Amino acid sequence: MKAPATLFETSPGEVWLEIGFGGGEHVSAQAQANPDVGILASEVFVEGLAKCLSDIEEKALKNVRLWDEDARELVDLLPEASIDRVFILFPDPWPKKRHHKRRIIQPDFLDALSRIVTPGGRLRFATDVRSYADEALEKILTHGAFDWQASKADDWRRPPEDHVRTRYETKNLGDIAPVYFDFRR
Template identity: 75%
Template sequence: MQNPQHSPIRSFGRTGGRPLSARQQSLVDNLLPRLRVPADKEALKTPLQLFETAPQTLWLEIGFGGGEHVSAQAEANPDTGILASEVFVEGVAKCLSDIEEKKLTNVRLWDEDVRELVAMLPDACLDRVFILFPDPWPKKKHHKRRIIQPDFLDALARVLKPGAALRFATDVRSYADEALHRFLQHPAFIWQADRADDWRVPPADHFTTRYEVKKLGDIDPVFFEFNRDG
């Protein structure tokens, strides 16, 4: 167990909200244990074997909110295994509902700090990562809690395959500026933009999230696409 004095700064806020409905609680109690990624580094040496049928590619979505992007991508890409991370129990319950309704077999869930999961994954195992509208921690004194930090980019670079894709999206100007700077400063990530529309217009394979619809940020959403160098 980690020494609390050396634990990483928490990059997320509350993990609970309104009480779950009876159906949601049943899904959390009965379906989540079957789909939860094991906190076992040995088991994660072969992450494709977490799925009923080994997928051809492996993706990771970090902080999936209500899970609508996860379920839409899983449905559109049945040969891809998706590791989906979210600590907010209501979001996990909503995602479980989509998984059950759509009969998805290619999603596995992680409901703890994603940095712990990434640390257990083997080198060069991921073909794609999504970080869509993470908690912006808007107050300047809280910026250190934002998930896009140099050490986390180091961790992602290790688990991404050469040429793998990473998509980061936000609707908070200060986070967009800070995150882009951190990605550009990191030698492992190559920004794929050639013109403004490459970050101002949602990518063709993007599925709109509930968060986007609320328009809570101070700018229109921006989408930064990177490839893992090498």
């Protein structure tokens, strides 16, 4: 079952979900490059929402819908096998060990994602924080619903061809060069 067509003016060929879009650079660039794709995007920070809304209006994007609450709530509302791609790009790393339980990549969230991602659908996770990269990769691989698509180190060390750098990514605040983990359901 796909996301309800009434979310978009025309019925999209695919529906993509971006979780924690920050300033929305990736959202608006992907929407502009893929006008036949419906893009759902979740962000809780008002400044990021405002920036993304400004881009949507300026570029007259008709294929983006924003969610201003916790992404986990949105994922719980989505129908089974309704999302073709999920982007989780440079999420809050919750760097203190005692806060790691707040990181979005957790077994229960992976259960929820595996429910909404179509068979053959894709998940991209990117970070520049070593502890989060290691933990996320281990949790996703252990979960088993998603197959890592890397066959060589450059597959995760270099940005994918369709990647759009975000404002956060350009700040280089992490402790490693960015890694890009692509998975298939």
